[in-house]
Amino acid sequence: MSNFDELHDRKNSHSVKWNAEFLDKMFGKGDVLPFWVADMDFRAPEKLISNLKERAEHGFYGYEFRPDHIKEKIIEWCYRRHEWEIDPKNLTFAPSVLSAISILLELESREGDGVIIQPPVYYPFEETIINSKRKPVYNKLIEEKGFYRMDFDNLRECAALDDVKIMIISSPHNPVGRVWSEAELVETATICEENGVLLISDEIHMEFVFDHLFFLTTAQLEEKLRRNTVQLFSAGKTFNLSGNTIGIAHFNDRDLQSRFNSFLTRFHLNGVNVFTTTALETVFTEGESWFDELLLYLEDNLDYVESRLKEELPEVKLFRPEGTYLLWLSFAEFGFKGRELEKLLMEKASLALDPGRWFGEDYASYARLNIGCSRKLLEEAMDRLIGVFGGIKS
Template identity: 45%
Template sequence: MIVNFDQVIDRNEYPALKLNKPLLAEHFGNDKALPFWVADMDFRAPDVVIDSLRKRVEHGIFGYEYKNDSYFNALNRWYKNRHQWSIDQDHIEFCPGVLNAVSILINQHSDTGDGVIIQPPVFFEFRMVIRSNNRKIIKNPLKLVNGKYQMDFEDLEEKAANPKTKIMIICNPHNPVGRVWTRAELAQAGEICRQHNVLVISDEIHGDIVYKPHHYTPFASISDELAQISATCLSPAKTFNIAGMIDAMTVIANVQHRERFHDFAHRYQINKTNVFASAAIEAAYSQGGEWLDELLTYLHANINFLQSYFHNNLPQIKLIEPEGTFLVWLDFKELGLDAKALEKFLTQKAQLALNSGYWFGREGAGYARMNIACPQSVLQEAVSRLTNAVHNYL
């Protein structure tokens, strides 16, 4: 199999969120900015997924369905073969998306005013979900040590020990800094939470996008004890570029926790089967491995291209090398601009729509997140714009 990831596909034919001009104007003040801000890919889904959807459409009947044994077998084989994790089918609960699951879990396992730990700079939607549930954000900021982010376990111990702290959200791989937490790091964080009766919600939506020699460790696979105090949120959305299918799952080993989640999902009817999502996911998990391997090679080449370009042409811009995800965390601090000035420079002078670092918490000031899941020619255009802006306006 040889996939042409260099192909530039015009996404204007359909209403792609990243190209929404009113949103570009609202968030970036420039509806013509080249977009790198939404975490989906500019690549076609695997042919096996497209063929499966085509076959499903040709059947012509789109009535109610359930997820059958072949679906679960494909899911279980994927996680066992690629991630050495055997998932008990009975532990899986379904919902439309990972953030739906996070919101439900926060609501069920904490009360108004209780604390939820996050590790900024981190995915900004976590803060929104915590606030919308009237919980308190508890920050356990990551530490940047020799160009690599690390967990601050001493601070985590202090925050988790507060009896009002009920939940910790772990992002693995981490969005936006790209860390793929090691088994030892996850075990240490998990043990702190276990000792203080803090539920761990592990968002692992980027788990398949990991670069060698790093290895994704599902949190619940570490031990039965940690599986019992956690809920793992999964979706193939990022892996196969099918986020618009709107389907996700949560693995909950604890019987009482799982029954509560199931009752909520059933009460609000959010665990139904989407016929197209099921067809796409089963095909992807059954036959998408080779495509993913080629994707990872291409994404890593994009990372190497950016690193080399910045080193040779814009040494004042640093790329924090990602261990996983198709998102890169760029350090612009040497440009000497404050957060708002940097945002204005990127959007108005460089004509680029990147996620400003402060979106991910004040710890992200001076940084920006860039999606590199696009043809390399698009990245070349982006760095050309950036170079011209640096030389002409700074």
């Protein structure tokens, strides 16, 4: 059994989540409790730590190739967990999920072209599009009675624009936590296919699904639709390995895959990190029970936050996520303007949450809370939130 309750001191590391210097740069204050960035405060599975130690003790870190059986382990995992049958030829490793997105933008669109995203959404999508000199085209999610859904009427209009070439979805969706249904995925993929828009499905959070819901990858859609999609995932979120970066791309179109591979070769982006090989091999063969326990722990954390807010701070609206360990909270009932909410969170509560405005300009009264931490830490966060915001309402 793993001890997810254990508290760990990560301040004396270069963790972007915890390092005071880094926090100061990001938030203007170093001495805060961090609940931002999708990085969990749980120690990796013991078997991973011991295998990495063993690999380090080997003492040779020269050039290596990535053995074929790594792909087999990933394929077996995806089949066991999602009934997703993968042909090993369809998989390509990339430096990270975001770098795979950048490469796809480069290959499948030109400067000035439009790329559809659905705010509120993981902010590096927009940054990546802008850095690639493409244009974000926004198909905002619609919120109704605490539930977010896609705006298909607007999506049809966006996809039909001449210069729109790509759509990126987050599935499950960071930060609102939707696990898209088959009907929603079919409709999205159909609109993209009919308009010649490549659908990039970022499925990095696919293992984090609660309440016995089933995650469906866009690779399982009917042939005509899936041919026009690329799936991206990684072990980074599942096993909290994001500092050991590697992305996995699944292609359904060999021509696009071959151009992607050529790009990796041309820019020497297909080198192998010797520790990543050990990490992937270990987690995909021996990490499953650790992950299953983790998921239960996260679900308990979610129930805990939900019940405390309901009982002690109902003005803060939680959009109970179907998936991901990221909670989207609305503070709109307090009527804050501009950065008032951020100031209260940082200065009064000394909590670093991802400010809502990072996810889109309309979300200044929202914040994202990462519950991938020990219950004790989460209790401290809830005490502080309720202390500060409970004081405002009275």
